[in-house]
Amino acid sequence: MLQQTQVARVTEHLPHWLQRFPSIDTLAAASKREVLLAWSGMGYNRRALHLHAAASLICSRHNGIIPNDTDALLALPGIGRYTAHAVVCFAYGKRLPMVEVNIRRVLSRLASGMQRENAVLPETVTWKLAASLLPPRAYFAWNQALMDLGAMICTATRPACSACPFSRLCPSAHRLLPTPDRNTQTVRETPRRLYRGRLIEFLRKQPGHCATAAELHRLLFPDSGQEQRMRLFDILDSLRKDGMIDIHERSPGISASGTALNELRVCLAE
Numbered sequence: 300m301l302q303q304t305q306v307a308r309v310t311e312h313l314p315h316w317l318q319r320f321p322s323i324d325t326l327a328a329a330s331k332r333e334v335l336l337a338w339s340g341m342g343y344n345r346r347a348l349h350l351h352a353a354a355s356l357i358c359s360r361h362n363g364i365i366p367n368d369t370d371a372l373l374a375l376p377g378i379g380r381y382t383a384h385a386v387v388c389f390a391y392g393k394r395l396p397m398v399e400v401n402i403r404r405v406l407s408r409l410a411s412g413m414q415r416e417n418a419v420l421p422e423t424v425t426w427k428l429a430a431s432l433l434p435p436r437a438y439f440a441w442n443q444a445l446m447d448l449g450a451m452i453c454t455a456t457r458p459a460c461s462a463c464p465f466s467r468l469c470p471s472a473h474r475l476l477p478t479p480d481r482n483t484q485t486v487r488e489t490p491r492r493l494y495r496g497r498l499i500e501f502l503r504k505q506p507g508h509c510a511t512a513a514e515l516h517r518l519l520f521p522d523s524g525q526e527q528r529m530r531l532f533d534i535l536d537s538l539r540k541d542g543m544i545d546i547h548e549r550s551p552g553i554s555a556s557g558t559a560l561n562e563l564r565v566c567l568a569e
């Protein structure tokens with residue numbers, strides 16, 4: 300849940316989620332639709348389906364116990380190197396390094412004199428650094444401390460170098476310049492994700508959790524005519540490929556031309 304979502308939102312949502320799915324078995328036994336409905340308000344809906352699929356595999360392959368080795372965890376959907384290491388270190392107490400966005404930023408700034416706030420070392424380099432710096436004991440606290448330092452002091456913008464315990468050693472201290480064109484970069488990347496999220500949220504609230512493609516077209520592109528039709532098909536196709544929606548129509552497959560939007564019925568996946 301914490302992948303790309305703020306702690307405050309997860310803190311609010313987690314109790315409801317655990318009430319609905321108190322164990323891995325109950326999550327695995329739920330339908331996709333139940334999982335997508337319970338995920339409302341969390342954003343990045345693919346993570347809900349990854350959790351669901353991972354729960355099923357944990358039940359079928361690991362007797363319902365979350366594996367304690369990284370290879371088995373990496374074989375589960377939605378789990379990358381950082382999450383695997385975090386589970387094994389934090390939940391099972393094993394000595395493993397970890398690199399997520401905060402730690403990568405801190406180690407990059409500490410290891411090299413960075414010029415800009417957004418500059419970071421290549422990911423492979425930061426993993427090697429993290430492994431070489433990991434203390435023999437208290438590695439759990441070390442990993443947590445690096446994350447907290449990145450979240451609260453060595454922040455992405457305007458790091459508080461004066462309050463940082465590394466300020467005398469750090470070659471980047473008090474010299475990082477702001478990132479140019481930050482706003483432009485953000486705007487270019489967000490629309491498709493936002494459209495996808497808006498569409499899923501709309502379906503959650505519909506009777507039967509279904510709507511016609513025409514209704515979805517009006518929802519996403521209220522001021523446009525047919526010119527955004529291709530874009531809608533693209534979004535629907537990506538959601539269907541991710542297993543989040545089902546599309547019912549007279550002839551199989553979405554075609555960007557020739558199918559009336561009113562003939563396509565889009566539903567949250569069952």
Ligand code: SF4
Binds near residue numbers: 405454460467471472
């Ligand atoms: S001194 Fe500044 S740049 Fe260096 S680690 Fe601390 S907060 Fe980050």
